[in-house]
Amino acid sequence: MSYSSELQVAIKAARSAGKYLLGLGHKIVDSREGRDIKLRADRESEAIILAALEPTRLPVLAEESGEHGSRSGLRWIVDPIDGTMNYYRGLRDLCCVSIALWEDDRPVVGVVNRFAVDELYTGIVGEGAWCNETPLRTSTVKQINQAVFAGGFPVGLRLNEEMLPDFFRRILRFKKIRMLGTAALMSAFVGAGSIDVYSEDGVMLWDVAAGIAITRAAGGRFQAEPLDGFRYNVRCFANEILERLFLEG
Ligand code: LIP
Numbered sequence: 001m002s003y004s005s006e007l008q009v010a011i012k013a014a015r016s017a018g019k020y021l022l023g024l025g026h027k028i029v030d031s032r033e034g035r036d037i038k039l040r041a042d043r044e045s046e047a048i049i050l051a052a053l054e055p056t057r058l059p060v061l062a063e064e065s066g067e068h069g070s071r072s073g074l075r076w077i078v079d080p081i082d083g084t085m086n087y088y089r090g091l092r093d094l095c096c097v098s099i100a101l102w103e104d105d106r107p108v109v110g111v112v113n114r115f116a117v118d119e120l121y122t123g124i125v126g127e128g129a130w131c132n133e134t135p136l137r138t139s140t141v142k143q144i145n146q147a148v149f150a151g152g153f154p155v156g157l158r159l160n161e162e163m164l165p166d167f168f169r170r171i172l173r174f175k176k177i178r179m180l181g182t183a184a185l186m187s188a189f190v191g192a193g194s195i196d197v198y199s200e201d202g203v204m205l206w207d208v209a210a211g212i213a214i215t216r217a218a219g220g221r222f223q224a225e226p227l228d229g230f231r232y233n234v235r236c237f238a239n240e241i242l243e244r245l246f247l248e249g
Pocket of ligand 1: 155204
């Protein structure tokens with residue numbers, strides 16, 4: 001079954017929200033709890049996306065408003081602004097609108113709109129992935145010491161010094177390390193071939209659902225280990241060899 005009509009719906013939704021966010025004049029902060037920040041723009045963008053997805057009548061899991069409809073089968077997974085702090089602080093080329101379609105725990109379609117630089121990442125698993133019109137493939141780097149790693153510390157993670165030795169052990173083997181503050185873009189960049197391994201523990205599903213779909217559609221691999229709620233330990237790999245080397249530790 002092809003999901004090209006769902007892809008078109010998601011593209012339209014992501015473009016409308018991106019256009020709105022690009023032209024938005026206000027920077028209203030609705031909450032600043034802990035390490036998180038919620039903008040009025042998050043909710044406004046989500047309302048635009050939900051209205052655009054509505055004609056499909058599929059269930060939705062959305063960052064700001066939660067679950068709409070059933071958990072099983074096909075459902076949309078929406079992050080109205082991924083990289084909210086980047087958006088707020090003016091790092092607008094490092095934020096995006098992220099919309100995925102998953103069937104149960106399987107990614108099907110991903111759309112990531114990096115609206116500030118007019119880059120639209122799309123993918124249908126089994127068919128292909130693109131940045132605007134250009135087809136994407138994951139990188140062919142096969143040695144960890146030549147690979148680029150991206151990751152981060154998600155909002156909900158209780159960071160403490162005991163976690164650091166394990167984190168350092170994992171990342172020190174790589175040639176370069178990047179923390180971009182947007183899980184959706186970092187995971188989509190694995191699909192685009194610009195990052196080789198993305199790994200983040202305790203990230204929310206809506207942060208990575210579209211990037212994972214794009215990585216898969218571009219020939220890469222992923223692991224998503226469920227924790228509580230919608231939190232996951234997530235890894236995206238450009239290829240099987242990097243996956244094996246990374247997991248071997
Ligand atoms: C953010 C992520 C970031 C992650 C944060 C946060 P938001 O998403 O993309 O990479 O580390 O925990 O969830 O809050 O900007 O949608």
